[in-house]
Amino acid sequence: MSSRPAIADHLADVRERIAAAAERSGRKPSDVRLVVVTKEVPIERIRVAVEAGALDLGENRVQDLLPKMDELSWLAAAPRWHFIGTLQKNKVRPIAGKVDLIHSIDSVALGQAVSARAAGGGVTQDALLEINASGEASKHGLAPDQAEGALEALAGEKGIRIRGLMTIAPQGSLALARSTFETLRDLRDRLGPTIAGASLTELSMGMTGDFETAIEEGATIVRIGTAIFGERP
Numbered sequence: 001m002s003s004r005p006a007i008a009d010h011l012a013d014v015r016e017r018i019a020a021a022a023e024r025s026g027r028k029p030s031d032v033r034l035v036v037v038t039k040e041v042p043i044e045r046i047r048v049a050v051e052a053g054a055l056d057l058g059e060n061r062v063q064d065l066l067p068k069m070d071e072l073s074w075l076a077a078a079p080r081w082h083f084i085g086t087l088q089k090n091k092v093r094p095i096a097g098k099v100d101l102i103h104s105i106d107s108v109a110l111g112q113a114v115s116a117r118a119a120g121g122g123v124t125q126d127a128l129l130e131i132n133a134s135g136e137a138s139k140h141g142l143a144p145d146q147a148e149g150a151l152e153a154l155a156g157e158k159g160i161r162i163r164g165l166m167t168i169a170p171q172g173s174l175a176l177a178r179s180t181f182e183t184l185r186d187l188r189d190r191l192g193p194t195i196a197g198a199s200l201t202e203l204s205m206g207m208t209g210d211f212e213t214a215i216e217e218g219a220t221i222v223r224i225g226t227a228i229f230g231e232r233p
Contacts, residue, residue, distance in 0.1 A: 007045060008052035010228045011036070018222065021215035032215055035082050037207075037225030039064070040232040043071050049228060050079050056100070058223050060085030066094055084166075084204075084223055086140050089113045096159070097123040103166045103204050103223075106130040106141050111154045111162070119159030126163050128204050133167040133183040134176065141167065144187050151191060151200075164188060164202025164220070169210055177210040181217035188218075 019029035035058040038046050046057065050072060057072075057079045059065035069081055080100040087095075087104050095102070096117035105111045105127045118125040129150055132141035142150055147165070154162055167184045169177035184205055192200035204221040206214025211222040226232070 006230075007048045007228060010230075011049060011052050011054060014224055014227050017212055018215060021212040025216045025218070027215075032219060033221045035084065035204075035221055035223045036228055037084065037223050038068060038229075039085075039225060041225070041229050043068060045229060047072065047075075050075060050077065054079060056080045056082060058082040058084040058103075058225075062087070062091040062094055065099075069098070082223075087114075092117050096125050097121045100126065101163070101202075102127040103221075104128070104130045104140070105154075105160075105162070108150050108153045111150070111160055112157060115154070115157035115159035117159065119157075124158070125160050127160055128164050128166040128202060129162055130166045131184055131187065133187070134170050134180045136170060139168060144183060147187060148191055162200070164200045164204065166204035166221075168207070169205065169214070171209060174210060174213050178213050178217060181205050181210075181214050181219065185218040 018032050018034060022029045022032050033056060035056045036049055036054040037058045039060045072078060082101045082103060083095055083099050084103045089110055092113045096114045114125050129147060130141035131144055131147055132139045133144060151162060154160060165184050165188050167180060169180040184203060188200050188203055202220050203218055206219045206222040208224050208226040211224055214222060
């Protein structure tokens, strides 16, 4: 059986759940952007999602992102691409200034490397600071108390614009996830007005298992793959 109806139906279901969660939190569905995660998803299945209306796609690895960007660039409604995985400084060159948003700036040095590359191409790269809001040793990202210094250090960089914050919550407990999302939202609300030149409008938080909770706590971007494409191998 074709995967086309299943993917389209799953995408529609996710959108309905996003809309309901946004309304519960007193916001409009359009206040939340859905990034469809394409990690380990074949290009033809991704194309189905785009044809069903997916506007934003997220990829975890540079070596997988580039060919997918090329394959889908010819579509009449070419998607916007987000880099959502851990980014190494030696992988900055191919994507800086080429993707809509980098979600995973986890150090000042990485932000400066992205800025230098984007500025060299005459563009400014929008990005998010990745925050380890749960404090888990296994998670990447800056500690919450490092965020202010990082924002100040990157505020003067010409090639990068920090638009907000990103985090990944602990899996398996919605209570812990909610606490993590609250921490990120409170951090954004506290720092946003205080950093010169900062415009911290975005909160990228929430995946398949917890995106409704994230929206209730203020997410403006959710990153969802499994609920749309099914489990990866």
